[in-house]
Amino acid sequence: MEQLNGTCEDLTFNESIGYKKQEKGLATQSIHAGQKPENWMCRAIIPPIFTSVCYEQTIPRNMNDFFYTRLGNPTRSVLEECLAALDKAKYAVTFSSGVSAIMTVITTLKNGDGIIASKQFYSGTLDGLAIAERIGFDVQYIDFTDLKNLEDALKPNTKLIWTETCMNPTMQVMDIKAISDLVHTKSDAVVVVDNTFLTPYYCRPLELGADIALYSLTKYFSGHSDILGGSVTMNSDELYKTVRYGQGAFGTMLSPFDCYLVNRSVKTLALRMEKHSENSFKVAKFLESHPAVEQVNHPALKSHKGHEIAMKQFSGHSGVFSFYLKGNSHEKAIKFFKGLRFIPICTSLGGIETTLAYPREMSHPKFSDEDCFAMGVTYGLVRISVGIEECDDIINDLRDALDGIEKSGKNVEKIITKFERL
Numbered sequence: 106m107e108q109l110n111g112t113c114e115d116l117t118f119n120e121s122i123g124y125k126k127q128e129k130g131l132a133t134q135s136i137h138a139g140q141k142p143e144n145w146m147c148r149a150i151i152p153p154i155f156t157s158v159c160y161e162q163t164i165p166r167n168m169n170d171f172f173y174t175r176l177g178n179p180t181r182s183v184l185e186e187c188l189a190a191l192d193k194a195k196y197a198v199t200f201s202s203g204v205s206a207i208m209t210v211i212t213t214l215k216n217g218d219g220i221i222a223s224k225q226f227y228s229g230t231l232d233g234l235a236i237a238e239r240i241g242f243d244v245q246y247i248d249f250t251d252l253k254n255l256e257d258a259l260k261p262n263t264k265l266i267w268t269e270t271c272m273n274p275t276m277q278v279m280d281i282k283a284i285s286d287l288v289h290t291k292s293d294a295v296v297v298v299d300n301t302f303l304t305p306y307y308c309r310p311l312e313l314g315a316d317i318a319l320y321s322l323t324k325y326f327s328g329h330s331d332i333l334g335g336s337v338t339m340n341s342d343e344l345y346k347t348v349r350y351g352q353g354a355f356g357t358m359l360s361p362f363d364c365y366l367v368n369r370s371v372k373t374l375a376l377r378m379e380k381h382s383e384n385s386f387k388v389a390k391f392l393e394s395h396p397a398v399e400q401v402n403h404p405a406l407k408s409h410k411g412h413e414i415a416m417k418q419f420s421g422h423s424g425v426f427s428f429y430l431k432g433n434s435h436e437k438a439i440k441f442f443k444g445l446r447f448i449p450i451c452t453s454l455g456g457i458e459t460t461l462a463y464p465r466e467m468s469h470p471k472f473s474d475e476d477c478f479a480m481g482v483t484y485g486l487v488r489i490s491v492g493i494e495e496c497d498d499i500i501n502d503l504r505d506a507l508d509g510i511e512k513s514g515k516n517v518e519k520i521i522t523k524f525e526r527l
Contacts (some may be wrong), residue, residue, distance in 0.1 A: 118383045119307075119421035122405055127420040131191060131306055132375035139186030140368075145179075154365045155179040176353045180361040184368045185336075188326075191305040191371075192318055194338035196345040198352055199364065203301065203321030205357035206335030207233045210297060210317060211242070211265070212355075213347045219243040219263040219294075221255065225480045227273040227299065228468040234267075249279055250410075252287055259292050269299040270308055270419075271411075274427045274464045274488040275481040276402035278411025281418060285314025295344065301325070301455075306378045307421040311340060317348075322359075324455030325423060328370050328377050334359045377457065377493060381424035384499065385491040391500045392428050397441075397507040399429040399485065424491035425454045427464075430510070433485040437510050438463060441487070444506035448499070454490035459499050462488040 120126055142148040155178055160171045171177045181199060189197035200206040207230055214220070214237075222234055224246045238244045247254040249268055266288050268279050285296045297317045298310035304325045310318040320326060322334030339345055352358055359367070389403035401408070403426040404415035415422070430437055442450055442463065451460045452467055462468065464482045477483070491499060 117421075118379070118386075122386065123416045124307075124405070124420050124422075125417065134190045135187065135306075135374050136372045138190035139183045144183075152180065152183045152365070152368065154361050156361050174361070175356055175358060178358075178361050178364070180364045180368075181359060184359070184364045184371075187368065187371060188320075188336050189338055191374075192309050192311055192338040193305075194311055194318070195340045195342075196349075197336055197338045198345070198348050199322065199359040199367075200335040200337075200352060200357045201359055201363075202333050202357075203319075203323060203335035204229045204233065205355070206319055206321075206337055208236075209348060209351040209355060209357060210319065210337060211237050212351055213295075213344070214242060214264050216241040217243065217262060218265070219245065219260055220265045220267060221245050221247060221258050221263060221294075222267040223247060223249055223269075223272065224476070225272045225275055225277065226267070226269060227301075230267070230269075230299065249284060250277060252280075252283055255284065255287060256291065259288070259294070263292055263294045266294050266296045267299075268297070269302070270310065271302045271404065271425075273302070274462070274468070274486065276404065276409070276411075276427050278404050278409070278414050278418075280414050281308075281310050281313040281315055285316075289314065302423050302425050303419060303421075304374065304378060304423070305338075306374055307382070307423065308419045311338065313418060316341060316344065321455075322367050323453060325378065325381070326371055326374065327367055328373070328455060328457060330453060330456035330458065332363050332366050332370070334363055334367055378421065378423060380493040381491060382421045384493065384496045385422060385424040385426060385489075387496050388489070388491050388499055388503070389426060389428075392503065395504070395507050397431055397510050399431045401428045402426055423455070424459075424493075425488065426491075427486055427488040429483065430485040430487060433483045435465075435484040438484060438487065440510050440512075441506050444509035446502050446505065448502050454488070456490065457493050459492035459494060460490045462490075464488055 117127055140152055142150055158174045185197040185199055211233055220242055234244050245258050247258050271278055281298055288294050288296050295316045298315040299319045300310050301321045301324050318338045320336045322336055386405050389401050392398045393401045404411055404422050448459050448461055464486055465484050469477050469482050
């Protein structure tokens with residue numbers, strides 16, 4: 106879709122706190138890209154859901170654009186065209202979950218190929234990499250904050266560099282441009298960036314030099330905690346053919362109905378991301394000032410080690426970040442969670458509702474204390490996904506819970522049992 110030049114020049118909230126200027130047109134593209142009414146005979150404004158498994162061929166083997174829905178579906182094509190446009194990419198491929206997108210990208214390699222990654226990633230990615238190691242891939246784990254580590258780790262068999270825009274859950278900010286430039290100078294490896302936390306609205310890894318941008322559509326693209334999905338975007342014809350083949354071969358495509366729902370949700374992505382961003386910054390500033398909080402990991406805060414990189418590479422931040430409670434105490438963390446009134450505890454993020462997660466027991470229980478502490482996942486670490494509720498309500502709930510940490514008489518047994526069941 107041709108980008109339209111806007112005339113609204115007011116300074117946005119994110120620009121006012123130092124992020125780079127937001128590019129015009131993304132909100133318009135999220136509503137219109139891939140959605141021309143002339144694409145269907147009835148000229149509907151909203152793309153229809155095509156549920157048919159198969160499509161008529163005029164003669165055998167005279168394949169049209171669509172012939173079997175596992176390999177192609179009109180509703181899925183609408184969503185993929187929109188996602189590609191938002192990332193300024195040539196191609197997008199959608200999957201039944203973020204993890205299925207991860208595994209499909211990994212399987213573009215052959216036995217013995219090397220992958221460089223980090224131990225501080227999303228736990229689902231770590232599970233996928235553990236499987237990759239078991240079936241014969243050479244996986245190395247490094248600290249990406251020092252590019253010398255990456256340069257030293259590159260080997261002739263290195264074919265995939267895997268990183269995240271912001272590490273989950275510690276929120277370390279990666280210098281995507283520096284990583285991509287180094288890799289492409291020293292090797293022919295593919296750089297994959299998990300951009301789930303920011304979406305193309307706030308960061309486009311392909312423009313920073315990455316080869317593949319990966320997303321859990323479950324999170325901000327969906328935005329309502331009711332859809333499971335994943336996607337990748339890219340510009341390489343060869344990568345696209347390999348990933349598309351894997352999608353069809355493994356049968357990990359997104360269903361037509363889920364494509365319709367994500368497509369509907371993407372139309373409000375710009376509005377939601379602006380509210381998430383503003384709310385999360387205000388909540389982060391509050392948490393930074395509370396005596397029960399040791400440290401807040403939000404890229405917009407000047408205290409964040411990756412603040413300068415974030416200001417250069419991002420045009421804002423989403424609602425997700427993390428913070429450390431003082432004392433690194435499991436008991437204090439449980440008292441904090443017990444003191445919440447309306448904010449739920451759950452494993453996902455990116456929905457319109459504010460949620461909290463306790464990584465040590467929810468996403469990282471299989472790791473030892475030694476490994477977790479090395480990753481920064483302590484008993485005091487809390488991950489928050491700030492929603493779009495009234496910001497004062499979010500802050501007041503957190504304040505009451507934090508104020509109650511030192512109070513005695515809290516019954517924590519019930520919530521501990523709840524964690525043990527997860």
